[in-house]
Amino acid sequence: MMEVPLFLRGIIVITGKNMRLYYTKPPVLMFGLLFPLFMFFAFFVGRHLDLVTFFPAFLAMMLFFTASSVAPLITPWEKREKTYERLLSYPVTQDSIIMGDVLAGAIFGIGISFLVWIASAAFVPVSITNWGLFFLAFILGTLSCAALGTLLSSPASDSPPNVMIFSNLIRFPLIFISGVFVPLQQMDGLGLALAYCSPLTYMVDLFNAAMTGISVFSPLIDCSVLAGVSFVFILVGRLIQKRNMMKGM
């Protein structure tokens, strides 16, 4: 019974350590902050698109990039700096470390995206039709993206650049098949089939449901899929990390 409070304390301390150490690392700022902004400028600015219509997708993209940028960096960085072994020798388990990484990514995603939403509200007349669903989209969306970040870090060696390249190879294609730039309603055939496979699709759809009241899937399906993939990503990431634990140590 004593193990549960120790486990939770480990997660909180590791999350705090991750927030202090990794939020300001250049790869996190580059791929978590600048990239989604550049993507926004590249695809939306100067193209006479209806920003109100595309705002939920933009917000989802921001959340996706920010929340999934922190976790891939942490384990390779710790292995390179030789701090991973010390971390494992503290009263924590590999599960506490994984959950600490997920939480740090999720808090980064929520914090930055929330700021972007507030700042954007000054320029774009966005409305929220269902506040409960909006916050649920924030929480489930950020959790699933941070969990994806942890999964992407699981083949970790001690080379942060390699992991960041690998994570971007997975993340970038997801942007193009998830209804961010082309609304889901306008997709068909292979594009739509691929969209169904991306967790980002359900996040975009949930934001649409919360902000415009229009969605392709029922919000219940969106929420279930996001919760389900979060669980699967963490579980698979945990299995792979256990197998690769010695790598780079």
Place this chain on the structure above:
Amino acid sequence: MDAIRADHLKKTFGPVTAVNEVSITVREGEIFGFLGPNGAGKTTTIRLLTGVLTPDAGTVTINGIDIHRHPLEAKMQMGVIPESSTVYGDMTAEQNLQLSGKMYGMPRALREERINELLSKMGLSEKRHIPVRTFSKGMKQRVSIACAIIHRPKVLFLDEPTSGLDVQSRRLVIETIRDMNGQGSTIFLTTHNIEEANTLCQTVCIINKGKIVAQDSPERLKKMFDTTQSVEVSFDRPVTQDLFKGGGIIRAEPCGDKWRLYTDNPDLLLKYLVGRAERESVGITSLTTSGPSLEEAFVQITECA
């Protein structure tokens, strides 16, 4: 109660068996030395004992708590100083200690008090707000040790803590080990420095090729190989190996400005050496005999295995 108890530990990495049927018992309050050549399985064993790795077979208990069934409770009992100076370079010395204290759930006031005490003891008070990445290796190691002992662990694991350190840092580390042991902590020390093990440890265990090949007190291990003794001799001018052919000398090796001669019969060697030096007109400036060394025992044990 045994402070550390490992039974039939086994760990393989692919086709390589790094640790094979290793059983270790460390009594409470003991300084236990764990020696072995490079690649013998020392670090893997320490990782198994500290719960960093899970064994393929076997069990480990720390103060009676099974580390693989109750890892968090067991880890609360111990402090670990891994092989490299594993501290966060982007954090200051104080922040590293704060993190450690939080990991062990120390209340804020107690943490602050202990941090001040340790920084002062480690000679780092004035550098407490400087990022650790700017520190020398010795200073980083001092921070690493402070992080491991902040909660006054009952069992302290040290993996080659003095490797590559300057004399001052090495002395500080040894002093800290003795101090922690004096306060009742059990110490598990892996080292390449045989002299360190000889002077610090009550029990020495030697591992080779993943298996325990000897375990006893340093004196008893030395007695196992007491047939060989050594003589250190220096001359008033340089001499060559040729001078040491005969007189029951098994082996002669240069040792700074001296020669170390190994023999089964020191009396015969001394007579031979004095006579030979006279004939060659070489003056003997110093001559000391010593009994079997732990280093010699270590070399013989690991070569036999």
